[in-house]
C-alpha cells in the first residue's frame with residue numbers, strides 16, 4: 278500500500294514539499310489541506326494599475342541559496358525568471374542617502390565607502406572604525422542587535438543593520454536571533470573581527486544585471502506557487518482548499534488529521550502552517566510541543582501599492598527604493614520603487630510604489646484603510662517632499678493586510694525549534710515541522726525545509 282502523507286498548509290512550503298515527495302517517489306499518496314480558499318499562503322500577485330501582475334507581498338527570492346531557482350526550473354519557469362534592473366537602494370535620514378557600497382546585510386565590510394557616505398555621522402564612523410581592534414564578542418546571547426551594537430556601535434546598528442535586516446523580516450533586531458541571519462552568524466563566528474573576516478572573503482559581486490542577487494518570475498511570485506500547484510496536481514496529489522485543520526491525533530495505527538467532521542488518515546504529517554495557529558489545535562495530542570508553538574510571536578504588516586505619475590517623483594528617488602530606520606520611523610518602514618526595480622513594471626508614465634508599514638512592535642491593524650492610506654501619503658510627503666494625494670485615484674491604490682505574517686525569530690529561536698521537534702518525536706512521531714516559522718523565513722529557506730522534510734519522509738518510508 279502506498280504511504281500516505283498529509284501536508285497542513287498550502288503556502289510555498291507545503292506545495293514545495295508535495296512536489297519533492299512526488300518527485301522522489303511518484304507512488305506516495307499526498308494530500309495538501311489548505312484553510313484558505315486559495316493556495317499560495319502569503320505569496321499573492323494580482324493585476325494593478327494596468328499591469329497584469331504586481332506582487333502584494335514577496336516580489337523576489339535570493340539566488341545565493343539555489344532552492345527557489347531550482348524549483349522554478351523544475352516546474353517550467355526557468356525561462357521566465359527575471360532580476361531587478363537596479364541594485365542600489367537608499368536610507369531615509371532627513372533625505373535619501375544611497376547605501377554605502379560593500380555592506381553585508383548592513384555590516385560594513387570595508388571602511389572606505391562608509392567613511393565617504395554622509396548617512397553616518399563622524400562619531401558613528403569613528404566608532405565603527407574601532408571594530409577591527411576590539412576583542413572577540415561572544416555570540417552565545419544569540420541577539421543580532423546586541424552583538425552588532427558591541428562590534429560596530431549604536432549608529433551603524435540603528436541606521437544600517439537594523440533597517441536592512443529589520444525590513445526583510447518586519448522585526449526589531451534588538452530582539453532577533455543572530456543565527457536567524459546565517460550570513461552574519463557565520464561572519465561573527467569566523468574570527469575576532471567582522472571586518473577582518475569579511476575582507477578575507479572573496480568580494481561579493483556588486484549585483485545588477487550581470488550578477489543578479491535576486492530573481493522572480495516575470496509574472497510575479499504567485500506564478501511560482503501556481504506552477505508548483507499545477508505540477509503537484511499533475512503528479513497525482515490532492516490539494517483541498519477551504520480545509521482548515523482543527524485537530525491531529527494518533528489512534529494507535531494511523532495519524533488522524535481532522536477538518537470539521539472529516540478525517541484524513543495517514544502515516545506522516547507535515548505541519549507547514551504558521552506556528553502559533555498550529556499550537557492551538559495540536560494541544561490534545563502533543564501538549565508540550567503545542568505549548569511551545571502557541572507561544573510563538575508573529576508580526577503583522579500592511580503593503581500599500583500606489584501608482585503615481587513618474588514626473589512627480591523627485592530626482593533623488595533613484596535605485597530600487599529606500600528604508601526608514603526606526604529612529605525616524607512613523608508608519609512607513611520601506612518603500613520600493615517597483616517600476617525602477619523591475620523593467621516589466623515600467624510603463625514610462627506611472628511609477629508603481631510598494632510601501633511597507635508596520636512591524637514587530639508597531640501593530641497597525643486597528644486602523645481603517647483610509648487611516649492607513651493617509652499615513653502613507655503623509656510619510657511620503659515627509660520623505661520625498663511630494664504630495665501624492667491628488668494623484669492617487671481609487672484604481673491606483675491597493676492595500677493588503679498581512680496579519681501575523683512574519684514569524685519572529687527571538688534569541689535562541691533554533692533551540693526552541695529543536696525542543697518542539699524533540700517533543701513531537703515522543704508525543705506524536707512522524708509529524709514534521711517545515712516553513713517560515715521554523716528554520717528560515719525567506720522563500721528559498723522555506724523550499725529547502727520542504728525538500729529536507731520530503732527526503733526524511735521518503736527515507737523512513739523506504740526503510741520500513
Ligand SMILES: Cc1cc2nc3c(=O)[nH]c(=O)nc-3n(C[C@H](O)[C@H](O)[C@H](O)COP(=O)(O)OP(=O)(O)OC[C@H]3O[C@@H](n4cnc5c(N)ncnc54)[C@H](O)[C@@H]3O)c2cc1C
Nearest residue numbers: 286288289290312318319334335336522550712713719720
Ligand atoms: C509582505 C511580505 C513580503 C515578503 N517578501 C519576501 C521576499 O521578497 N522574498 C522572500 O524570500 N520572502 C519574502 N517574504 C517571506 C516569505 O514570502 C514567506 O516566509 C513564505 O512565503 C512563507 O511560506 P510558508 O508556506 O512557510 O507559509 P505561509 O505562506 O504562511 O503558508 C501557510 C499556509 O497554511 C495555511 N494554514 C494555516 N492554518 C491552517 C490550518 N489550520 N489548516 C490548513 N491550513 C492552514 C495558511 O492559510 C497558509 O496558506 C515576505 C513575506 C511577507 C508577508
